[in-house]
Amino acid sequence: MSDSLEKILADTGSAMTKSISHLETELAKIRAGKANPSMLDGIMVEYYGNPTPVNQVANVSALDARTITVQPWEKNMLQAIERSIIAANIGINPQNDGTTIRLFLPPLTEERRKELVKKCNAEGEHAKVSVRNLRRDAIEQIKKLQKDGVSEDACKDAEKEAQDLTDKYIQLVEKHLAAKEKEIMAV
DSSP states (O other), X not given: OOHHHXXXXXXHHHHHHHHHHHHHHHHHHSOOSSOOGGGXXXXXXXXXXXXXXXXXXXXXXXXXTTEEEEEESSGGGHHHHHHHXXXXXXXXXXXXXXXXXXXXXXXXXXXXXXXXXXXXXXXXXXXXXXXXXXXXXXXXXXXXXXXXTOOHHHHHHHHHHHHHHHHHHHHHHHHHHHHHHHXXXXX
């Protein structure tokens, strides 16, 4: 197989890996009943005029299975962090005691668990669409190379390899979704 075809497949594989890691990040943000400091990833706080992630202005930790504590490094950041958590609409009301912010996670109802599974499945579908789009782009590039003189057999092999990559990553998405669903539905 020519170097250009191998490069297309390597680029496609690394882009698909990025799609999977993005899915993992998004699934980590969806709470499964246990307190997890990564639930606050992506929440930005106004810090001296710059939006800054919460974990860069405070110590975020899980106190126990139902409680997350946020201890700012500067006391004047308490209100800003509290406002940011409320604005993020993650379904948890922060409790400010003057030095730390505590987030108490309520136990999940059956209905809420099903909603979270639907949300996970939507994220999984986004990841699958992303993987399929990458396959389509790779096949378009391969066909362009075929027009430029690369042998038809080599291009067919490369297309099959692109499809195999796609199947592998779609299975990975399914595996992540099944694990997250099991985690969410466990009482």
